[in-house]
Amino acid sequence: MNPKPRPTVILFDVNETLLDLAPLKTSVGKALGGREDLLPLWFSTMVHYSLVETLSDHYHGFGEIGTASLMMVAKNQGIDIQYEDAKEAIVTPLRALPPHGDVIASLKALSQNGYRIISLTNSSAVGVETQFKNAGLTDLFEKRYSVETVKKFKPHPAPYRMVLDDLGVEPNEVLMVAAHAWDLAGAKNVGLQTAFIARPGTSLYPNVERPDYVVSDLEELVRALK
Template sequence: MKPKLLIFDVNETLLDLTPLKESINQLLGSENAFDDWFSKLIQFAMVETLAGKYSDFGDIGVATLKMTAEKFQKNISEEEIKFSLKIIKELQPYPEVKSALEVLKSEGFKLVALTNGSMETLKQQMKFSRLDSIFDALYSVESVRKFKPHPDTYNHVLKAEQTKAEHALLIAAHAWDIAGAQSTGMQTAFIKRKGKFVYPKAKKPNLICEDFDELYKKLQNEV
C-alpha cells in the first residue's frame, strides 16, 4: 500500500553525526568513544521510559557522556561536555537528503520528522540544515514524555496527523526505531547508513535502502 505520510527519524537518518563523533572521540582520546557514548545515550533513554520517568534527551546525553569519560579515564569539565554536545544542533544532512525530500514532497507525500531530542533542538537542527521549509510538521517525544521505540511516540504523530498506521511509513537508520514503528502497524523503511544493520529477529522492513535516492525510487515504483 502506498503510504501517504512519511515520518523521518532525524539523527543518523537525515543528519550526519560525523562532526559530533569526531568531537567526542577527540575529547575522550579514543576512536571508540562516540560509539560507546551513543549506545549509552539510547540505552538510558530507554531505561527512563521503562522506569516510568522522563528526562530531557540532552540531559541524558550529558550524563552518559560523563559515564563514558569515566570509562576512558578522562577528567573533563562540564564546559567541555556542553561544548562538544552543542554540535548536535549544527549538523548537515547527508548529501542526497535535501533533494530527495524535495522530490518526495513535490509528488504529494506529507513529510514530518520525529525525534527523541527536544523540540527546541529539533527546530535548531532543521534551521541549520536548511530542511525546515521542506517538512510539513516537526514532532518531539517530549509531547508524550516517552522515548522511541515506545509505541506511544509513533501513535502521537499518527493521531496528530489523523493518519492510520497502515498509511504511514517510518524511515530510520536504527533497527530499534524500525521495530517500534512496526509494533504500531506502520510501514517501515530502513536506511543502511554506515555501521547500521537490520535486527534479524524483527520483522523485515517493507523497504531496505542504501540512501534516500533509493528510497525515492522504491516509493516511486509503488505509485
C-alpha cells in the first residue's frame, strides 16, 4: 500500500515520457551518417548543456541547445554537419513526435478518475503547443507549462515551484510522472510525489530516494492510482 495521500494533480513530462522519440532516432541518425546509435548520446548531451545554461545563468531554447548538441556530437565523431542541417534534423521531427501507444487511453482514464492532467516540459511554449497539436493531446490537458517562463531547466526547483504557485496546490498534492530519473529527482526535491515510467533505455538513479511509483507503462500507473 502506497503511504502517500492521493494526488489531485498529475504533472507529466513530455519528451520520451509521453512522446516517442523514434522519429528523432531516424533524423539524428541520418544527419550523423547513419549512426542512429548516437541518439542517446545526443539526448544526454542536450540535457547536460541545458543544465550548464541553468547553472551559469544563461538561457537558450531547448531546440537551440539540441541543435548545438548535435553539432558537438558530430564533431566528436568526425562527422561534418552544418548548423541549418542540424537544426532541421532536430526541430522538425521534435515537434511531430507521436504519442506512445499507452498514452491517450491512459490520460483519458486518469481524467475520468478525477485527476487534473497537467504537463511541464523543457521544450518551449510554442514547441510543446505544436507537439500536442500534432500528437492529438491538446484537449487532454488542463494546462501546459514550459520552463521558458522561468528560464531554468528541470531539474532546477524553479519550474516545479512555478507550477505549484500557478495552480495554488501543495507539493504533496502533485504527482510528477517522467521517464527520466533526473526529472523525478528535481520533483522530489521540491516535495512532489513521483512516478517513474520505465520507457526502453531508461533507468532509475540509485543515489536518490526511490520514486513513489515505479511502473512499466502508463496503463500500470492508472491501475496503481485507482
